[in-house]
Amino acid sequence: MDVVIGLEVHVQLNRLKTKLFCSCPLDYHGKEPNTHVCPVCLGLPGAMPVVNKEAVKAAIKVALALNADINPVMRFDRKNYFYPDLPKGFQISQYDMPLAWGGYVTIETENGEKKVTLKRIHMEEDPGKLSYKGSITTARYSLIDYNRSGVPLLEIVTEPVLNSPKEARAFLNNLRIILEYLDVFDGDLEGAMRVDANISIAGGGRVEIKNISSFKGVEKALTYEITRQKNLLRRGRKIERETRHFDEANNITVSLRSKEEEQDYRYFPEPDLVPIHTHEFIEEVKATLPEMPWEKRDRLIAQYGLSMEKAKILVLDPKMADYFERVAEKIDPKVSASWIVDVLRGELNYRDMSFAKGERRLTSDELIELLGYFLKGEITEKGVVEVIRAKLDEGGSVREIIERKGLFSIPKEEIDRLCREAIEKNPKAVEDYRAGKKQAANFLVGYVMKMTRGRADPGETAKRIRELLEEIT
Known part of the structure; x- marks a missing residue:
């Protein structure tokens, strides 16, 4: 009908x-x-x-x-x-x-x-x-x-x-x-x-x-x-x-x-x-008409090289689009868009919180500071998410949250030591890896992540574990 x-x-x-x-x-x-x-x-x-x-x-x-x-x-x-x-x-x-x-x-x-x-x-x-x-x-x-x-x-x-x-x-x-x-x-x-x-x-x-x-x-x-x-x-x-x-x-x-x-x-x-x-x-x-969402979408794609999908989402809220542009002045635009669209927006939706309210909890300058730590390798992706959640729920400064929660990344020397310790203390996983069960390396990565309470970068840790395993096989 x-x-x-x-x-x-x-x-x-x-x-x-x-x-x-x-x-x-x-x-x-x-x-x-x-x-x-x-x-x-x-x-x-x-x-x-x-x-x-x-x-x-x-x-x-x-x-x-x-x-x-x-x-x-x-x-x-x-x-x-x-x-x-x-x-x-x-x-x-x-x-x-x-x-x-x-x-x-x-x-x-x-x-x-x-x-x-x-x-x-x-x-x-x-x-x-x-x-x-x-x-x-x-x-x-x-x-x-x-x-x-x-x-x-x-x-x-x-x-x-x-x-x-x-x-x-x-x-x-x-x-x-x-x-x-x-x-x-x-x-x-x-x-x-x-x-x-x-x-x-x-x-x-x-x-x-x-x-x-x-x-x-x-x-x-x-x-x-x-x-x-x-x-x-x-x-x-x-x-x-x-x-x-x-x-x-x-x-x-x-x-x-x-x-x-x-x-x-x-x-x-x-x-x-x-x-x-x-x-x-x-x-x-007519002289007061602003840039409309479809016009802003096309400009974001042309100016920042964003995908149509990301640009469409950013212009759903004028405050979110303006927030992105402030962050993109200091942080790579594609990185900025990814964190704002995929993470920050999702956390706000989960809390049934408008972007305007979220912006007051985590300002664009604070996100720039946080992503700066991430891009310098001083905090992991998981740590960034944890700080965003803490900012939305509790408030406080970005650095204070990182220090209070112990989220600053572990030095490479310490990661290397823990990777060797994981191999030494888990001979069964090493034998499985030697036998062709390559997924056994994931168990060893998990050991390091547990010992560092998630502060180690998973990708870098996995890479180092495999390098050490190849040395002894």
């Missing part, structure tokens, strides 16, 4: 200082509920909205990066519906004159690259937040926090061109990377990106799953919904158009209401705000 998916992605422009239509600060995360509010974002009678010019510029920046066609004139509209977290009884959004039409985001699929085309990009204000004790289906009541009310949002709507939950997640990952490069968005903040997913399969009506808060949740909700709809069709039942909620606790979707049509919202122009001529900002914003 054919699966058709379209996404509506709500992105907070949370790098700004104030809300979309008032001067309330955006640093409400972790603050007491209903403390970052004013008559405008509470929708009190007589309160008048004023557009945040910086929010308009940030929105145009995103539209340009997504290759969208920006409307010469955009207008705000009232979207009328009743919900407890919407104090005015309407949301200031955009309807027939949005910020931009079209655009695309490129993703990689099993069949190669795919352009996920966009339908539109528009600005709107965020509603408040409903909090439930437990699940939405079991909570006896909900609490409302209006701190989020009025936060500037971009709604990025795709065409229905995605064909699997995996493609949907790939699109969201790539969109997030672009937004982080533009520095208009902090994806680590709660509610920074929320998704409404529309899905239908051949023979059924379109179902919308509302307000999914994580990329993993989107994939799980869509996977569950495909199974649910297929089972209904097999039983000869009709799939009705409806809005459903993803219950993250149970990984299921539950019905909320029948799906609204556009006319249900009774859109009309916002009478308190004038239309905005975007051409006044476009050239100014």
Whole structure:
């Protein structure tokens, strides 16, 4: 059965200082509920909205990066519906004159690259937040926090061109990377990106799953919904158009209401705000566009001789790419890339730690210092990994960790002595080696590694063991 998916992605422009239509600060995360509010974002009678010019510029920046066609004139509209977290009884959004039409985001699929085309990009204000004790289906009541009310949002709507939950997640990952490069968005903040997913399969009506808060949740909700709809069709039942909620606790979707049509919202122009001529900002914003991830990827390959695979991973996070370039100024770029991509990134993922947080624990200067010891043969590869882990878990200076853990390499003379000792004390292994069992040398290498607590270089130790064995055979 054919699966058709379209996404509506709500992105907070949370790098700004104030809300979309008032001067309330955006640093409400972790603050007491209903403390970052004013008559405008509470929708009190007589309160008048004023557009945040910086929010308009940030929105145009995103539209340009997504290759969208920006409307010469955009207008705000009232979207009328009743919900407890919407104090005015309407949301200031955009309807027939949005910020931009079209655009695309490129993703990689099993069949190669795919352009996920966009339908539109528009600005709107965020509603408040409903909090439930437990699940939405079991909570006896909900609490409302209006701190989020009025936060500037971009709604990025795709065409229905995605064909699997995996493609949907790939699109969201790539969109997030672009937004982080533009520095208009902090994806680590709660509610920074929320998704409404529309899905239908051949023979059924379109179902919308509302307000999914994580990329993993989107994939799980869509996977569950495909199974649910297929089972209904097999039983000869009709799939009705409806809005459903993803219950993250149970990984299921539950019905909320029948799906609204556009006319249900009774859109009309916002009478308190004038239309905005975007051409006044476009050239100014174009001058601030940064190097985008695909551009940085190609430059890293050309400038540093990196493989496509390494470059692709480095540009997944602008902070990781910048970190690499600082390290590559002092350490061979291919060595730098290998340690950052294969080791540091893996250790951060294991700890569920963002690169930004990891960078604070192990700065680029500290990695340069650590790799300097490694390249001079003063610490082994295993020792480097141990220092990285200690830095992420405990902190401290690089040298202090090396000295405290006794990780500085053993002098060559001591390694030679221990190799001779290994041969002398393990005659059975020597006889096996003489008999053609070459892997017996590994036992002797293991003896030396044990005696040095891993501080000997395994490759050099193995080489010396074999040299000594050849001398006595």
